[in-house]
Amino acid sequence: MDSIHNWPLRLKCKVETFTKELFYSLYEITNVECEQSKKIKKLCVDILEELDHTEAQQIWDVFIEQFPEIQTKLALDAQAAFDKDPAATSVKEVYLAYPGFYAIAIYRMSRVLLTMGVDILPRMMSEYAHGVTGTDIHPGAQIGDSFFIDHATGIVIGQTAVIKNQVSIYQGVTLGGVQVNKELSNVKRHPTIEDNVTIYANATILGGDITIGENSIIGANVWIAESIPPNSIVSHQSAIKTKIRNSYAS
Secondary structure, X not given: OOOHHHOOOXXXXXXXXXXXXXXXXXXXXXXXXXXXXXXXXXXXXXXXXXXXXXXHHHHHHHHHHOHHHHHHHHHHHHHHHHHHOOOOOOHHHHHHHOHHHHHHHHHHHHHHHHHOOOOOHHHHHHHHHHHHHOOEEOOOOEEOOOOEEXXXXXXXXXXOOEEOOOOEEOOOOEEEOOOOOHHHOOOOOOXXXXXXXXXXXXXXXXXXXXXXXXXXXXXXXXXXXXXXXXXXXXXXXXXXXXXXXXXXXX
């Protein structure tokens, strides 16, 4: 095992720059003759080599081939945000101003690298997005098309979560595991969310054998540790008491 003193901690700064530039160049990066594309390529190759990936050049070449598919998926995500959020005035606004969309974009790029067998870099990318947006999406999660995150802050999506198509998630939602146990590292620990589910603010859904059935609505502040059938509405009941203050001075 390498000494901790040999670990390239300053690489975090490079990865932050790489991740930002990757997003900013989303629609020009496939032009390999473009100067910006060459700049990002060199940065990526340097990072991969520092992380001991001996085939850094080949990794970049395969990664860049996936960008048309990434672009298509992000177009669906942006359209979902525009369609579902009354505050959105245009798809352009989603691309430029929505932290949830930014977090999804970084997830989709880091996910591709992870599926290619690249370790560490995808997690560093996701943690950069986490710091910027408050949304923590592990690149190991499997997320389908037309995914919408509103407000973004405080969302946690665990490594083995499965989210299917047309799912909407609001701030503070956790898709987590029941136990924090190293022996479960290769076990599905996080829930499955079926098509067309909406999960409102601060809901917590825990467990790898938990499924939220399609077309369900999960209300705010609920705690779920059992599967929910399709077409369900789950809500948290709380007693709210209102008392009128005496407005007269004593």
